[in-house]
């Protein structure tokens with residue numbers, strides 16, 4: 150019965166003079182999300198986005214797609230009433246209630262909004278008058294203005310809309326309104342969630358994966374490609390850089406104390422990611438680190454890893470417990486992919502007893518042992534990185 154959706158947004162309403170930029174971005178993201186599903190028409194309409202659906206569209210699929218768009222606070226399937234004169238409104242709203250609720254033993258309240266302030270009735274007038282009309286047409290209904298079972302909303306604009314269902318959206322801000330970041334995406338549980346969270350604040354994303362063939366398999370790489378596709382459902386299209394990290398890892402393994410291996414490796418990942426980020430016009434790096442989760446994420450280790458970057462490093466999971474991260478991973482449907490058992494490059498070169506309180510001065514000294522070849526190897530890794538377009 151629904152041929153249209155009214156989309157409400159929350160936080161972008163607070164953006165003052167820039168508001169139109171946020172509204173345009175949200176309209177465009179909604180268009181992007183729906184274009185694969187058919188010829189939807191998407192337009193801005195006074196504080197709302199209005200979606201008109203093509204003949205024969207799939208309701209469930211459309212709602213699912215809209216539920217992946219950041220910046221939406223709620224999705225309201227609406228019935229459009231053509232006229233705004235009282236007779237049309239009364240009939241339109243009554244027909245809506247009749248079709249939507251075959252069993253009308255419930256309490257209700259009418260809520261009204263008029264975008265057109267010239268409209269002859271005020272919002273409270275519309276509520277009172279419509280409530281009375283509905284009671285007359287459906288005597289089994291009861292009014293409860295404090296705690297109704299059903300809120301019937303009538304919005305009078307150039308046309309009028311009626312709805313009573315608010316499907317919660319994701320919140321956040323439309324992707325593309327807040328610059329771009331480079332996500333260090335491994336095959337684990339955490340980094341896809343980290344990317345999702347930063348992107349929720351309107352940030353678009355490129356990603357980098359450090360691959361170490363033959364120590365890490367093609368399937369491990371495919372897993373990361375799959376995860377990138379899953380986050381791009383929310384974050385939009387992204388480039389995924391696959392950096393061949395094998396030679397650098399072997400070189401570190403050869404030259405440096407094994408208990409420092411992970412830290413030094415992480416420092417080179419950050420350095421390379423930062424270089425790629427600069428090339429791509431990104432304003433920060435994103436990782437899935439969380440304090441104390443593993444040896445390489447103690448405060449000491451994070452300080453050592455952080456030291457090599459000048460770009461801000463965003464760690465949205467920094468204070469999250471694993472179970473809370475898992476909960477988000479399940480919700481955004483990356484979890485099943487993340488737990489596939491393909492090794493990632495860190496698990497192969499880990500020492501039995503990695504340092505948990507690395508001393509930055511000692512780490513720097515160990516890295517000096519790489520001086521002969523490391524710069525050229527880093528250049529080579531960047532130069533030969535493979536780029537995959539996702540989404």
Ligand code: ATP
Nearest residue numbers: 333334335337338339340357358359436437438495
């Ligand atoms: P994740 O679940 O995201 O893999 P983790 O708990 O396994 O995280 P680490 O392996 O210490 O933690 O990695 C910390 C962060 O470093 C990851 O969240 C990710 O952002 C980045 N990272 C680790 N390995 C890789 C890799 N092979 N390619 C790209 N980024 C990586």
Ligand code: MG
Nearest residue numbers: 335336337493
């Ligand atoms: Mg990992």
